[in-house]
Amino acid sequence: MAEPITSRTSSDRPFLIGLAILGATYISLIVGMLGADLLYLIVHKQIKMATIEFLWDDAGRLLHHGDKVTTQYDRRGLTIRTHSEQHPATIFEYLPVENEALKNSPATRFSTPMLGIAKTSSAADMPSVFQGPQAKLVFHWAEPVELTLLELSGIPINAVASARFLDVDGQLVASREIQGRTNGTLLEFSGKDKKQSGIQNVSGLELALPRGGFVSRIKYLWLGRARADWETDYPLLSRLAYNPLTAALQKPEIRYATKLSLISCTITAIFSLWLAIPIGYLLSRYQFRGHNLIDAIVDIPIVLPPLVVGLSLLILFQFVPRGLHDRVVYEIPAVVLAQTMVAAAFAVRTMRATFDQIDSRREEVALTLGCTRFQAFTRVVLPEARKGILTAATLAWARALGEFGPLLIFAGATRMKTEVLSTTIFLEMNVGDTAAAVAVSLIMVTGAMIVLIIARLWGNRAAI
């Protein structure tokens, strides 16, 4: 008796689900990567540390004894006034004491400039310190800040100064009583371990100095710029207008790097095609002695570690005449050369595959129709290779845009000279400006995308 055939239920589902999981993982990583960059720019809170030590004003001018201070620090959002116009906030610094009378008055001799209240508003007089129950320095910030440090000195022993921290609406946020000491008082609001933050949301500071005293240093974190009125009404628009990306685009170094990247990548793409089309054609169409050797040699830049390419170029240029060496190494030609070394190899691969796909019969027919080899190449092969040429150029361009290792060694990373966008990311990360690095990488992503889209559009049109 024949065994009963048990029916099997076969399913392709596990296989398809497996494919989908693997595919989806990778796709979501790619999209997530780019999305995270974008998100970072949007949610990133720009915070800048401002340290004011009264040595220079925001325009970079040195402050001197007797200079009145009001709006000198408004680029950092700070204006300074006193309780009265008659007694301006003034810089005091070390001066040899000539006037005996001044010797007994509170100290006016410091090794560094300090901010205090002057007795008179007249510029001609030697400033002396105003004392009185109403004596008060008033700091006002255009944007709420996080105050992290306030250093006072010159408060007489047994005297008490008081600080009142106010928010935007003039409400008291915090206050401190400060006892005079001989060697100055350092009020550090934020701990060094960053666990403890400073006094938040401070828009104003009233510092009462009834028996004299000075401010020698003030530190705070703030937005980095004063916001315009419309920005509070349209916060989203404000984010669009002011984010790390726009900030990056305003930096002259980054503008220069962007320009250099675009130009050098384009030149590299052209050079790569110029090399890749003949080499690719030669390798694809002709068999000759050393064919395989040449085939292997053009692959070397692809497999070589990028740093080695840069170093080898550098060493190669040790052996060229001095004049040429100085014109290339650590100069812009080095950027293009280093980029071309690698990009051209990829272009050669692409062009060779392209020519391999074009049936050589067409050229042979063209020959019988009266073409020379050159005519057959330019009139029949090149038009057919159009799509491949575009692909090769795109690939070379994108490759050149990302080139970094060889550039660092062969062209250097000098700002405003051989700095391309990938170098910028490196330099910005080095100084800890992650936001700028992310912004620059988004510029690169945009550039690469545009090139990709252009290539796709042209490619498709060529196919129709």
Next chain:
Amino acid sequence: MIHINHVTLQAGDFRLENASFQVPTGDYCVLMGKTGCGKTTVLEAVAGLKKVESGQIMLGQQDVTTLHPRDRNVGYMPQDGALFNTMSVSQNLSFALQIRNADRQVIKKRVDELATMLEITSLLKRQIHGLSGGERQRVALGRALSFHPTTLLLDEPLSALDDRTRDQMCQLLENVQQQTGVTVLHVTHSQQEAERLAQWIVRINDGLLTTIAGRRPNRTQSVQTPSSAELAPQDTGALSKRRNSTASNEPPNT
């Protein structure tokens, strides 16, 4: 006249030694043999796309053995047509004349003439993409004929076509030959085609060439009938290295 005179060819594993045959001017010769027996290589040698190791190829009264393909005045139509995909049908047809810097009026006249002869007038503006197999072969034929070649080389021109189209193409090839008086060398492995079109049949069998008269009456036959002795294979006997023995068999001289 196509005159292959003791030609030795090498292409990959395949080798043809000391091969000879002759096609009289204006006649239709079908070159037959199994796949991989070197029919296409012979064709390429005549077109100048393949170097011959020794021997001589004559087209008409001219020795073309070392000439560049462009100087041979040979129309070549490879197997799949190998049309220029980036050009329109009319650009394909006018390509050869443009290379020769012909006058625009001349080119236009010739393209119209070819289109009429091959019945592809309606296709002239079309791109190559989307042409049917039969249409492609007509365009390829037109392109090969455009510059008034004395010799037409066809490499399996009908193999990719369905029966009906093949029949039409056969008719067309016959007409074209009669109208233009071109000498045709047609490569195929189909007995049917050979019977239908050939005035001469050259068979390649294990490197051995035999020439016989085809069914269609050739011009010579209308003048004189070749004796059976002349058409019988004649072993030259000079070469019998393994399979590379050779027969030289010449149709009667015109």
